[in-house]
Structures are given as C-alpha cells and as structure tokens.
Amino acid sequence: MKRTKFLQNLGLLSGSLALGPIAKLYGVDSPFGLALKQSDNDDDFWRIIREQFVFPDDYIYMNTGGIGALPSLVINKVVTSMNEQERFPRPGHSHDNWIDIKKTCAALFGTECKVEELALISCATEGINIILNGIGLKAGDEIITSTHEHPALHIPLLNHHRLNKVNIITFDPDMHSAAGNIDRISRLITNKTRMIFISHVTCTTGQVFPIKEIGELAKSKGIILAVDGAQAPGSMEINVNNLDVDYYVCSGHKWMLGPKRTGILYVPSKNLDFLQPTTVGAYSDSGYDISKMSLTLQDSAQRYEFGTQNEPLFLGLGAGAQFVQTIGLKKIQAHNRELAEAFYEGLSGIKGVEILSPEEKEYRSSIISFRIKSQKAQDVASFLGKGKAIRVRVVTEAGLNGVRASFHVYNQRFEVDKILNKIADFSKQ
Ligand SMILES: Cc1ncc(COP(=O)(O)O)c(C=O)c1O
Structure with missing residues (x-):
C-alpha cells in the first residue's frame, strides 16, 4: 500500500481525528506513526501493529472475546498518568x-x-x-x-x-x-x-x-x-x-x-x-x-x-x-473478518469438526466457534495451549462444548494456518 494511502487510513494527514491529548500519542512523529510510515504492504502494516503489543512473538492470542491485549502506548498512558497524578496528589478527576x-x-x-x-x-x-x-x-x-x-x-x-x-x-x-x-x-x-x-x-x-x-x-x-x-x-x-x-x-x-x-x-x-x-x-x-x-x-x-x-x-x-481509530474501524473489521473467514473455511475442511458459528456469512463476526465430535472442548483447548501456546476459550454456555477463537488486530494470517494445523492433528487422535 502507498505511503499516502496509509497515512490517510490512519487519519494522520486528513486531520479527521479529534486531536485531544489522547490522539497526540499517535501523531505522525510518534514511534508508532513513524513505523507505519515505513510500511509498504498490508503484511508489514499488520506486523507493525503486532509489534505494538508486549506479548511474545510466538504466543498466539485468540481470546480477545475474553480479554483484549493492551498496546504498549496504552500501558504507558496508564502508567505515566498514574505517576503524574501521584506527583501532585489531589482529589477528583479532570x-x-x-x-x-x-x-x-x-x-x-x-x-x-x-x-x-x-x-x-x-x-x-x-x-x-x-x-x-x-x-x-x-x-x-x-x-x-x-x-x-x-x-x-x-x-x-x-x-x-x-x-x-x-x-x-x-x-x-x-x-x-x-x-x-x-x-x-x-x-x-x-x-x-x-x-x-x-x-x-x-x-x-x-x-x-x-x-x-x-x-x-x-x-x-x-x-x-x-x-x-x-x-x-x-x-x-x-x-x-x-x-x-x-x-x-x-x-x-x-x-x-x-x-x-x-x-x-x-x-x-x-x-x-x-x-x-x-x-x-x-x-x-x-x-x-x-x-x-x-x-x-x-x-x-x-x-x-x-x-x-x-x-x-x-x-x-x-x-x-x-489506537483502534488510528488504524480505522473499517480496516480492522476487514482484517478481523478475513482471518475469521479463513479459519471458518479451514475448519469446514477438517473431518470431525462441527462449526457452531452461523451459516449466513454476513451474520458471522470476528469470533468463530467449533467443536470436535466426541471430544471435550477443554481437551481441545488444552491441546492448543500446549508448547507454543495458542490461547482460545472454551464455550460452556448452553451446553455447547465448543472452542472459540477470536481475531483482532494483533492476529496474522500465518496464525490461522497454525491453529488449523493443530486442530487437524487433534481431530486425527
Ligand atoms: C457478551 C458478553 N457480555 C458481557 C461480558 C462481561 O463483560 P465485563 O467483564 O466487562 O463485565 C462478556 C465477557 O466476556 C461477554 O462476552
């Protein structure tokens, strides 16, 4: 993707963002803005986004439906404002x-x-x-x-x-x-x-x-x-x-x-x-x-x-x-859905897998759930979590015995292949 297009996506050129103190974190001259300026294709873009998160590269996190991970800029914002607050303690908030x-x-x-x-x-x-x-x-x-x-x-x-x-x-x-x-x-x-x-x-x-x-x-x-x-x-x-x-x-x-x-x-x-x-x-x-x-x-x-x-x-x-707006909701939705759909497609080719998410594509989201016939969801999730961990969530609600994978900005295409391979291995057991 061209540099100008990137910056437009980010709202960094258009001035479309309400530039309050929060938005300044993501200015063109911030480390984040500078890194994004250097990226020139979609994979680079999402790799740079991934680098904004502190969890290890080989930790595949697919449970945003439970808890989202914090970008380091968010962690820094919390820590610096807490430090500032304590330097001059006072009641109330601004x-x-x-x-x-x-x-x-x-x-x-x-x-x-x-x-x-x-x-x-x-x-x-x-x-x-x-x-x-x-x-x-x-x-x-x-x-x-x-x-x-x-x-x-x-x-x-x-x-x-x-x-x-x-x-x-x-x-x-x-x-x-x-x-x-x-x-x-x-x-x-x-x-x-x-x-x-x-x-x-x-x-x-x-x-x-x-x-x-x-x-x-x-x-x-x-x-x-x-x-x-x-x-x-x-x-x-x-x-x-x-x-x-x-x-x-x-x-x-x-x-x-x-x-x-x-x-x-x-x-x-x-x-x-x-x-x-x-x-x-x-x-x-x-x-x-x-x-x-x-x-x-x-x-x-x-x-x-x-x-x-x-x-x-x-x-x-x-x-x-x-952070979400800086990337753009449209872009995030397209990214998350692309990964979710690749996962859905992949699951439908694995024998023994039953997909629990809706049949109508437009009523699916960034979350896809499935179960493996005659297997306990907890066993599937534990298998996925072994070694180079893939974090998913077990769905116990309504007796579904399902496993749920969520896809957000830090997830990348190769991670979908990894989880699909592991599920295929498990389903052969
Ligand atoms: C649909 C839904 N509602 C509510 C909650 C609970 O959210 P909170 O912890 O913010 O109360 C969750 C958490 O996973 C959820 O998935």
Whole structure:
C-alpha cells in the first residue's frame, strides 16, 4: 500500500481525528506513526501493529472475546498518568480529560453518538445491572433473552427473578437464519413483555443478531430493547443511534483495547428520565441541597457515574479507543473478518469438526466457534495451549462444548494456518 494511502487510513494527514491529548500519542512523529510510515504492504502494516503489543512473538492470542491485549502506548498512558497524578496528589478527576475520553470512545459507537449519551463505568456487567435495576421491573414482568448470553447477563436476570419475580423467557438462537431469530423473539412476546435483552454479537458463537430489525419489532410493540455489546465496538463499525436500541453496554477491555475494569454505558438522551440511576453519589448530580431536600441529576449519562474515579485507567481506555481509530474501524473489521473467514473455511475442511458459528456469512463476526465430535472442548483447548501456546476459550454456555477463537488486530494470517494445523492433528487422535 502507498505511503499516502496509509497515512490517510490512519487519519494522520486528513486531520479527521479529534486531536485531544489522547490522539497526540499517535501523531505522525510518534514511534508508532513513524513505523507505519515505513510500511509498504498490508503484511508489514499488520506486523507493525503486532509489534505494538508486549506479548511474545510466538504466543498466539485468540481470546480477545475474553480479554483484549493492551498496546504498549496504552500501558504507558496508564502508567505515566498514574505517576503524574501521584506527583501532585489531589482529589477528583479532570473534567476536560473525561470529556476527551468520551469523545474518543463515542467515535467507536458511530458518528452520531454524543458525549452526553455515554457513561464511563467499570465493566459491561455494571451497565447491565444499571439497566435492569433502573427500569422499574415488577413481579410478573417478562424479559426475553437468548440461551447464548454471557453469565454477565444471565446472572443479573436470574437475580431479578429471585428478588422480584420477574420471568425470564429464553430462545435458542437460530444458527441458520438471522430472520429466524426475529421470528423466535416475536413468538415469545406477550402483553407482559417489558424488555428484550440480548447480545449484539454473542460470546458463544460470534453470531451477530439483527439488532436493527429487533429494535424495530420492540419499538412497534412498546418494548424496551437493551443490548449487551461487549463483543462489538472496536471490532466492527456500528452506528448505535441507527439501531433503535434503548440501551447499549460494552466492555472497554476487549476489542477497544482498553485496561481491565473499564466499560461504557450508552443511554440516549430521550431515555435519561426513564432509566432511574439506583447507585448515585458525587458526580451524578448537577446540584443538591439536603436542607431543601433537593437533588438535580446531571442532564446526561454522567448521572450513572458516581464517586472517585480511576482516571489513569480511563485515560488508558481513551488511548485504546484512539489506537483502534488510528488504524480505522473499517480496516480492522476487514482484517478481523478475513482471518475469521479463513479459519471458518479451514475448519469446514477438517473431518470431525462441527462449526457452531452461523451459516449466513454476513451474520458471522470476528469470533468463530467449533467443536470436535466426541471430544471435550477443554481437551481441545488444552491441546492448543500446549508448547507454543495458542490461547482460545472454551464455550460452556448452553451446553455447547465448543472452542472459540477470536481475531483482532494483533492476529496474522500465518496464525490461522497454525491453529488449523493443530486442530487437524487433534481431530486425527
Ligand atoms: C457478551 C458478553 N457480555 C458481557 C461480558 C462481561 O463483560 P465485563 O467483564 O466487562 O463485565 C462478556 C465477557 O466476556 C461477554 O462476552
């Protein structure tokens, strides 16, 4: 690829990036920018990206669906800001930094996503709980969800069943047809249905649910749609404002390449007064007076934030989100999907392998899952992890007995061949 094209992809020439303090990390004169300038083909490009990560060259990491790895610039951002903070200890966090971080993250949610619609939270699980606790669920209400959700959603749902007698109605995802999922949800809707709460991309098989269509269905029936996006922003282009979702949560530590214990909650302005914050404190308000019994909450999703923040961690999240944007979501999605498809194709040629990911290509993602007939998934994963380790994740959810491989910016084509060869070896045993 030509140098100019590279720089355009990186947004380094176009000035298209919001150049706050975070973006400066990736300037043309940064080591990262300089290295990229020198690359002149696609393999070089991804090799340079790989060099930004500190794990050993022969460690094949295919579990971004669990935890993403941090680029060294992100690690440095966290460490330097923590050092700076401790040189002049003071309470509170910088409002300007906070806005800058949200601006940078908002870009991964689509061009129309506004800073006021995002709350910085500790993880996707926290966001799921904020939503379930804040919509005024009562006994007899029904929530529709899939059997392929992460424990981060199933456990809070079951807790509402336990505490509030809310009924949880499940469907098994249709792996043959995206439209089949709309039908399955549609058939479960009753006059007691309050909410549909599902993943954007499932953690089990990487299935992309047709969120826009499900959003239209929910809207037409007056039902809330909440989406667990832990596996989406940072791995694919999304435009959350166009999806007809009421709430959307994601982790910062997976595809956005941010530190652990960071996450994002999206609440469109129209839903602010409906979703009641149930844990509040300093920063949730724009004014209060105990002598007058008055409290005014922030007129933004900041009302869901509270208490002392770990600012260096979130500066790291902003730096991770900027790293993703510097490469470009379109380019990342194409890269990740190319590797995932090569893996899918390869798996389909190995005897004894059963692919668990969807049949329809456009509803597959950067995650592909499979199982080997009559073998325990844990044994397959342990075999892959031996020696020059390939890290994957076992899928126990819904009794799938599967193995999941995730593909992100640090993965390269030769790694797909390596894992396929190892799976072929195992399946011969
Ligand atoms: C779909 C899904 N939702 C939620 C989570 C939990 O995320 P967090 O640790 O940010 O709460 C995960 C983690 O793997 C996930 O895959």
